[in-house]
Amino acid sequence: MSEELKRELSSCTDCRMCDNVCPFYLATGDESIGAWNRVKVAQAVLGGDRRVSDVLRELYLCTCCGTCELTCPVNVPISEAVRALRSLAVKERCAPEPIVKLCEGIINQGSMTGEGKEFWRSWIPTEVNFPSEAEYLYLVGCMIPFRLRDIGRATVDILKTAGVDFTILGEDERCCGLLLVDHGFLEEAKTVAERNLSRIEGRKPSVVLMACAACYYTYKHVYQRIYRKPEFEVMHVAEALADLIDHGRISFKKRIDEKVAFLDPCHFVKVSGKYEIPRKVIENIPGLKLIEFPRSRAEALCCGAPGGVRLVSRDVAFSAAGMIVKEALKLEVSRIVTSCPLCMYQLSWAAEKLGAGRLKVSDLPLLVKEAL
Secondary structure (H helix, E strand, O other), rough: OOOOHHHHHHHHOOHHHHOOHHHHHHOOOHHHHOHHHHHHHHHHHHHOOHHHHOOOHHHHHOOOOOOHHHOOOOOOOOHHHHHHHHHHHHHHHOOOOOHHHHHHHHHOOOOOOOHHHHHHHOOOOOOOOOOOOOOEEEEEHHHHHHHHHHHHHHHHHHHHOOOOEEOOHHHOOOOHHHHHHHHHHHHHHHHHHHHHHHHOOOOOOEEEEEHHHHHHHHHHHHHHHHHHOOOHHHHHHOOOOOHHHHOOOOOOOOOOOOEEEEOOOOOHHHOOOOOOOHHHHHOOOOOOOOEEEOHHHHHHOHHHHHHHHHHHOOOHHHHHHHHHHHHHHHHHOEEEEEEEHHHHHHHHHHHHHHOOOOOOEEEHHHHHHHHH
């Protein structure tokens, strides 16, 4: 760890405001997996009082969502400390086996499942002919081909209806590699960044549209830190939808008479501060009434899925998602809307597990497509 990181960790005042927004602490009441304790753990490892192999549970039951850092009054980089200790765990060969396997799939095959081109082909609508080059390039990320193909197909339909000049990478797409950064495989992450940027820039897009919040964060913020800034503009699909509505290129023909709550994705709106953009899209759909969660925007709850937490403890991952679902039920909304496929997948799982089948969970393009 760098001396700067050690100094920043030492600035912690023990106010524990970070625990007030840590999803796993709030959901379980377990201080050992709260954000404040992760600072204490990092300080102990750095001070030689504990070994990294003794604190794996504390390190790997963290999504690195960054919500704790947004609320810290002295800007302690808690997520960076977690990543640094995980890097040490990789070097000492004590990282959890499921996490290592997940990362090896990304390194060797370019997908979180370890599958190759067939994985990335699986979502592509066969009736659409995509050009090799276009002004916009649409990236789906891992979750759409993995489990949520309807999101990708709905987005393609919306963009075509709006007359957008766009294409896709299709079977040439690969994982953004954020999991590698989060888990200490930094050199491998740099190689992934280099390959991804070369592949995309070869298509010469002006703008790359991200379906995945993690991809948005990685291309927009992480790549320039570990490799270089992309030569194209990085835009989330929610931003594109808002722009298309503003310019009259999307018109809604159907009413959706529902009360909905919007969950702010950590790796999109929290890192960008663009809280109003997805809400603007929702508010333009006839019939919808937007209800805010008690914790929203910068203090919105993380769904508990990022960083492979489900592979380490499904129960802890569920506790965070279940807390959000229960809040939605208290608000008496019929649907949770988000702008992150991983959030949709995680919350749908939690709703089903809680027997809340009447509560729908929709990624933003699915909601827009429904109203066209």
